[in-house]
Amino acid sequence: MAKILQIETATAICSVALSVNGENISYKEEHGQNLHAANLTLFIDEVVKAAGLAYQDLDAIAVSKGPGSYTGLRIGVSTAKGLCYALDKPLVAIETLNMMAAGFLTENPGYSGLICPMIDARRMEVYTAVFDPLLQILLPTEAKIIDETSFNNFLSNQIITFLGDGAAKCAEVLTHQHAKFDARNFNSAAYMSQLANQAFNNGNFEDVAYFEPFYLKDFVVTPSKKQQAQG
Template sequence: MSTLLLSLETSSPICSIALHRMETGALVGQSELRLEKSHSSHLSVLINQLLENSLHTLADLAAVAVSDGPGSYTGLRIGAAAAKGLCYALDIPLVAISTLQSMAHQVASVTARPEQFLFCPMLDARRMEVYAALYQCTGAEVLAPTPLILDADTLAEQLAHQSLLFFGSGAAKFQALVAEHPRAGFLTGIEPSAVAVGALAVEAYRRQDFRSVAYYEPFYLKEVYTTTPKAASLPKKG
């Protein structure tokens, strides 16, 4: 009987995978690589090694979960392609979990008196922009994932009424603007993790909250723009 959930987190430079037991939600194992541009060449290797080290095979998978984004366009596409390929080949369901929500869950689950805070994951989107969202400790969404241009007044209304915890690759930029605010707290070292994706994916599986293997696309949040090299746009001679 297939009893495991495999989770993939490729939205950041970290390539992360995890295995959870479907019945209990217990973590079986995890693995990650912190190498630039390692996702495409190492993801399948990590999966095979983790299954082998935990004495399991692909046949033991009941579902595959993937980090849904936002995050790295290339990383998200690699994770989605791997997850869809496994689900199609094994004829098992696909689960997608918000990158930002999984980060909030990761922090809320180890925070004392978490009901006193709103949790604000921030992913760096270059310059003074971040991808951010707000969640209660229960996972309830207060502010949907959105691109934010950071200034001293960002999230001022929320900070006026409740303490917020900020974390993720974009939080340091905001800390420089509101470091003295009494209701703004900042955490370091919080990064997207397949373990948090898997914890939420087990719950989603029980609700049968599945995605179409054929048509699923990651949530990029913003359109990706590509340009044609100038040399390619020049008219041919002759």
């Protein structure tokens, strides 16, 4: 019975879940800016207690590894690694877009189209990938600037459902008749459970000392207007 604590902080949603053999037994999440640093450890403690477990009862820690928010990913991964060190437990890393696609399929059994999760980057750019209904990757994860021709090679003959916080801003340009949108939240640690359990059973663990989030793009600090004026 694999008991896995799961952490998702790749977007503005701070989310924690605890699963046993791939089934959720407790979770907590909240949406808002700058929540992760203050709330993540509190959420973890609440979820573990709600499950009636002690930390040492856990078999592994799973974390959403990105792509996504640089700050959110750093906080989530640092917390996960700290727990692994303290408890001497293995670390499982789940790609965020894969988790989102898995969540969509969980909520839409029998769906036969393609799934395109999107995480907002900036302007018309998103972090995205395309999956089939078996979660096979058809378009690997990339940072993509969206215009009216994006995904036309897929949309020409099959439905694609776009989801995630990056999808809403793309609805105005992705107007193909086969383009569908799902506004529900799939950035949830609750949707990590089956993927984390599978990785645990296969022994797909990360090196805790060297593991880093999948940022996809380098973090760039933009100078404030005041700094620009002084320069």
